[in-house]
Amino acid sequence: MRIACLGGGPAGLYFAILAKRADPTREIEVVERHRPEDSFGRGIVFSDRALETLRQADPPSHAEITRNFRHWSDIDIHFKGERITAHGHGFSGIARASLIRILQARAEALGVKVSNGSEFTDPSPWDDRDLVVGADGIRSAVRRSREARFEPVVRESRNRYLWLGSTRRFDAFTFAFRETAHGWFNLHGYRYDERTSSCIVETPETVWQAAGLADMGYEESLAYAEQLFADVLEGEPLIGNSQRFDHPSGWQRFAGIRCRRWWDGHTVLIGDAAHTAHFSIGSGTRLAMEDAIELARCLSRDNGDLASALARFQAVREPLALRALETGFRRMEWFEDIAAHAHLAPDAFAVALLTSSGRLDLEELRRRDPQLMGSFSATAR
Ligand SMILES: Cc1cc2nc3c(=O)[nH]c(=O)nc-3n(C[C@H](O)[C@H](O)[C@H](O)COP(=O)(O)OP(=O)(O)OC[C@H]3O[C@@H](n4cnc5c(N)ncnc54)[C@H](O)[C@@H]3O)c2cc1C
Numbered sequence: 001m002r003i004a005c006l007g008g009g010p011a012g013l014y015f016a017i018l019a020k021r022a023d024p025t026r027e028i029e030v031v032e033r034h035r036p037e038d039s040f041g042r043g044i045v046f047s048d049r050a051l052e053t054l055r056q057a058d059p060p061s062h063a064e065i066t067r068n069f070r071h072w073s074d075i076d077i078h079f080k081g082e083r084i085t086a087h088g089h090g091f092s093g094i095a096r097a098s099l100i101r102i103l104q105a106r107a108e109a110l111g112v113k114v115s116n117g118s119e120f121t122d123p124s125p126w127d128d129r130d131l132v133v134g135a136d137g138i139r140s141a142v143r144r145s146r147e148a149r150f151e152p153v154v155r156e157s158r159n160r161y162l163w164l165g166s167t168r169r170f171d172a173f174t175f176a177f178r179e180t181a182h183g184w185f186n187l188h189g190y191r192y193d194e195r196t197s198s199c200i201v202e203t204p205e206t207v208w209q210a211a212g213l214a215d216m217g218y219e220e221s222l223a224y225a226e227q228l229f230a231d232v233l234e235g236e237p238l239i240g241n242s243q244r245f246d247h248p249s250g251w252q253r254f255a256g257i258r259c260r261r262w263w264d265g266h267t268v269l270i271g272d273a274a275h276t277a278h279f280s281i282g283s284g285t286r287l288a289m290e291d292a293i294e295l296a297r298c299l300s301r302d303n304g305d306l307a308s309a310l311a312r313f314q315a316v317r318e319p320l321a322l323r324a325l326e327t328g329f330r331r332m333e334w335f336e337d338i339a340a341h342a343h344l345a346p347d348a349f350a351v352a353l354l355t356s357s358g359r360l361d362l363e364e365l366r367r368r369d370p371q372l373m374g375s376f377s378a379t380a381r
Pocket of ligand 1: 012
């Protein structure tokens with residue numbers, strides 16, 4: 001079987017690893033525009049549960065990934081001059097570039113051909129392959145080449161965000177909120193290696209316009225965000241990305257995407273190409289890698305009957321992807337409307353934020369952090 005994976009992010013590389021491991025006679029090529037060290041983005045987080053899934057799917061890459069991890073269990077919420085700490089949340093962070101490097105090395109060791117520095121505009125050059133995997137992310141050219149077949153449904157956030165790094169070494173997953181004359185800004189920060197943290201700075205489109213950020217260049221935007229959150233950053237700088245942006249200021253809008261159909265003939269979409277989840281729930285990479293696991297499993301199970309394998313793949317993964325999309329939308333809406341929660345006292349605000357996606361309820365929060373919930377109940381009385 002000859003397989004082309006178009007896009008060498010977490011989904012494409014992980015699928016290549018698992019498909020090659022399942023059948024070493026398969027000829028698999030991954031086509032990717034970047035070199036691993038130029039990969040976009042900063043750090044990404046995995047929950048403890050997500051790691052267990054990776055351990056079961058491919059122990060060698062799991063071992064390498066966990067060797068590069070930064071683990072933490074606290075969440076700090078900075079609001080109205082107070083810091084509320086919530087304990088008992090298990091997460092691990094890793095640099096996206098490290099994850100890509102590990103997956104690419106593992107894929108190549110198994111005999112997968114990875115062509116870095118190759119940009120494609122549509123999948124037609126690989127039409128003669130038995131299977132074409134569109135793993136080319138949120139702006140997928142593979143999806144765009146057959147929109148009428150995949151039928152994507154897109155909902156854009158009302159917020160703008162910058163995905164940056166910082167030399168500020170956060171000890172906890174950190175949320176910080178700032179009110180300006182134009183409205184609210186928020187920062188999500190988490191450390192992913194000894195020296196660096198990921199920082200996402202977000203604000204509603206209306207505030208972004210009013211603050212004049214739409215007319216600023218990328219460097220000016222960084223300086224603005226750096227100054228706004230200087231105290232939480234403890235004077236450390238924000239670091240930009242070499243990514244391509246939709247807007248010259250670098251501020252992007254998250255697009256929630258779902259496709260009604262994930263496959264067409266011998267072409268299938270996986271990861272962000274097929275569906276996205278808002279970054280505030282930190283699940284996109286896990287979902288992309290779980291897609292890879294399921295697609296490899298379906299191919300092995302329905303060996304020879306590609307249509308059945310691809311139909312089964314969508315049937316298994318779509319409900320889970322839709323659930324994550326909805327969970328992410330709930331969180332996204334909460335961040336789009338911070339002004340509506342700003343009247344809350346800091347501890348009530350923290351509890352509202354932590355339960356905003358619906359994944360955690362008050363009972364679970366009490367189990368994880370009885371002290372936080374105790375003080376919240378006392379002030380709420
Ligand atoms: C601000 C932000 C923070 C995030 N934080 C987290 C987090 O903490 N945890 C988490 O799990 N997820 C997070 N995510 C989501 C995560 O980044 C994605 O869900 C995940 O990367 C999807 O993996 P993928 O392989 O499907 O796509 P991608 O990672 O986008 O990979 C696609 C690959 O295809 C390549 N490619 C695309 N088009 C072409 C082309 N035409 N030619 C050649 N190559 C091409 C790209 O270079 C890329 O390497 C975050 C996302 C954002 C925006």
